Amino acid sequence: MPEDPMRCSVPEEELSALVDGELAEERAHELRSHATTCARCAERVAAFERAGVLLSALPARPVPADLRARLQARIDAEGAEAAAPVSRTPTRAAPPSRRRWLGSRVFATAAALAAAVALFWALAPGQRSGPGSEIERPPIARQESPPPAPAPTPELDPAPELPNVPEPLAPQIAETTPAPAAPQIAEAKPEPSPTAADAEFDPVPAEEIAVALELETIEDLDVIANLELLEALVALGEGTG
């Protein structure tokens, strides 16, 4: 006797699993028997099976004749790449994280130095002149030690930036720069200790400067090239402050 479809409680998901062969043999047999008397389940099972048949009947395009050859070309290329000697270009550049950190540090130092330079130039000319012993400290154009790598560049010459300096600085500085002399400043202010200056400006260690010299932008190079000059000017500005 046909079953009333309205009263059928077989979940559709179970009918789908039946079509997929995922039910235990006993349960599958029960449902197959049930479907012979239940129009709803019979129709769903037929539709589900038909869907699978239709999908399987979709045409298959022949594999392109050159697909295997293209695959082989990729395999061969990988093999050649793996067999090739590893060429490592030696690089002195710091890793990105270190470069970023160092870059920020260099620019922070540069910013502090720039502020100090501004302070220096804000002072009156008379205040800028001090004792020779004070002004001789900046390592500008020191003859006894070689300049840092990018040092012998025109940027190092502060002459264009000091057009109104009335008197030459110390003799050894005057050879290359007409920097101002300020003998009286040393008398008014004690010479800052190198230790204090180091702590204040946190000078970049030589190793980091070496890495920083590899920074890629012109601006970076300018900062490094003028580092010593800027430090000297800051020290001078401090002495007058």
Add this chain to the structure above:
Amino acid sequence: MHSLDEDVRLMLAFRAGDDAAFDALFERWAGRLLRYLERMLREPATAEELVQESFLRVYRARERYEPEARFSTWLYRIATNLALNELRRPRRRDPHDSLDAEDAVPLAEVQPATDDVVHARRMGEGVEAALGRLPERQRLALWLSAVEGQSYAEVARTLDVSEKAVKALVHRARVSLTARLDPDVVLGEG
């Protein structure tokens, strides 16, 4: 160990250095894999690329291969992951946009145009369109189960979901597919 699985035997031979076994595996599976990927991606050129990529990964992994499952399950898992990555690429077209007739894989290229073939072509286009409108996981699960004959356990491994989830995915896909097809087609009266 699937001792009777010819593919496993070939893969083990390939692992041992028999390159001809790799050729045999390609011959056995490239066509089915291409059809699967074409139906999932609806871009023949991309499907070909992913067939290559799938076999390239098999090639690379040959020394680590262990016959813990059917070779086809492993191969389809590789291909499915590649397909899912491809389907999620931002610049990829909306799958619904790719269902136009001109985007469908042309049957005319492989079959002559008799009345029966024209009818079959229209039916096939309808099935393709209905398949293409399924959510990607339903589409994958239904194809792997109904066409590739994978068990729910194998599909679950391929899609990295539970068997229960596969059962639900396959069922929902079937219901959606049959609802979108002409009833005559579904009931075999067309």
